[in-house]
Amino acid sequence: MDKRKLHPRVHWLGAIDWDRRLFDSLIPLPDGTSYNAYLVQGNHKTALLDTVDPAMAHILLAQLEDVEKIDYLVSHHAEQDHSGTIPLILERYPDAKVVTTAKAKPMLIDLLQIAEDRFVTVADGESLDLGGLSLTFIHTPWVHWPETMVTYLPEAKMLFSCDFFGSHIAANDLYVIDQGRVHEAAKRYFAEIMMPFRTVIEKNITKLAPLAIETIAPSHGQVYDRPAWIMDAYRDWVSPTPHNLVSFPFVSMHGSTRIMVDHLSASLARHGVRVELFNLAVTDIGKLAMSLVDAGTIVVGTPTVLLGAHPLAAYAAFLANALKPKARFLSIVGSYGWGGKAVEQLAGMIPNLKVEVLEPLLVKGVPRQEELAQLDRLAATIAEKHSHESFRA
Template identity: 70%
Template structure:
């Protein structure tokens, strides 16, 4: 147990070794499962639990705690709520505080009896005596049932995955702002970006509260929360940057020649470009680049008449994350023919983009292909200038 204030303690767990989340998301810095104990003069509330693999760590932190009256489940996923059944076995009189949607989901996911739940509406408050929790429904950050809690007297927002980051650290507070900013942006890119428009509304809702501290369910606590809120507003609502995100794969070097030429042509026209070799890239880094990009160009050689599987995966990822890029194109080499462009175009229905003329060549790129790549670079530069994309 680590004290956050004299009435709030961190009772979570640090996962130093985890390198993959949901068998999908890279975790280069591990993560934490944050749980908080709020002690009022009359009642005690546990805000979130931990991943079940760390239940012993949670119970060790709660050693000496004789009473828990409420267990607040901000989010039904296992890493937040998976240990609730064990908590209820230790504290059988505790009520599980949830949104109506979370109640249904938790009954599907975990062996929690219906009579254990206390459903709260948006804006409801719960008295702990001299401390008060107000519940703020924040749906789709990043599941439909998600909510946050606001500790009125302390002005602390317990934000669940909102503003979270995957960092394993023994430091409670986000003192290394550069490191936390990158981790939080990675977290936003991989998890939150598909829900940008709803997150913008949730940010507006939070502006009604005087927030002195933000305590998320992953990562470190923000004791100066203004900068992370401002970062979220930028990631959600700011115009794209004068940047091209260029994920690619090359089997025999031809597509790589095209990608390198296009990158140079873009740079000469003062357009930023970030290359991601899909055979080795960190997908989280690619997702972070997509947060800002004004354009996406996919480098895809043809395999068995269609796009290389890694290029198809990149298209699937971009379609799922729904970045705010407004322009897209495809470059690549083929051996005898195929439908690479048609297949990739059919994989991105969620992207509201203007598709610029793709550049494909048979075999090794020659002068006409390089000239077409120069033309594509010029088209992208013009589009970015017309839309006033900044750096």
């Protein structure tokens, strides 16, 4: 794609990756992604903000063919999908300096073997004059690595946010057109990589509040020309108050656990509690992560395998522990044939979760009427807990 104008002296550059379906050999990309870079041309100096994934370096280099000089290459984040093409840019523009945080400098040296004399480190709030345009650098640690920062262009009221407010989505549209689609992609992005750092991100959102922001230009996904809604969404996602929602990952081998899952879900619905079910044998794990952004309670359903939880249920517990959602309650339901320690195993896998564990229920074989009644009592307890905590609707 060619350069695309955002402002008389600001252009989008980068590559649309329509085919990529997995990120970091871990994160599903159902809608592909993009790698966004931005060219800011002042009266005296020119800055390139971020680069692209090395696999698409040729596209960025072609877009820069008519750019005679780059004075500054701003690196917001050392991860290679943004920084990986920096060595090629520095080779083409031998006088360019890499502008980054003091924490990012050694990371970029380690990851990309960039010579130390090519760097200029900037303090939080420091500005760089390009002539008629200026770049102000704002440190935003743990969005989502420790070295990250964003750049503000006050003359255009434009925030270059890197992974902050990003979304993995491939689209020809420069600006957000389908807000619903982008909201889902941005929530998935937040859930999968940002959620563990939500308390720090909340502080960084507050840090940006004094800025007049009319455009947010992230390094993945489309540009927000009406950014209020994505900032409001982030405020909800980082808020410590969960929603009146049970996130319910489960797996069932011979049907007993599924009977319990369906009964508890129906009982929760009768009590006015929303439930989202995720059959771990077939689910998109990103959808489960998105549910965990909002959930007030997590219930894991598992049969017993070799005296422990089913491996898929163990993975769900591991994922929840890693993502550190704001859920306040957790329970476990399931079945066994002759014995086991599934409850103890799963409970031991969630040390990062600050939750109250509600009475688990494991039944031998198919659940009987008295055990279904116990599930009804669990549903009533969850509903009462949600009501007392004044969860969001």
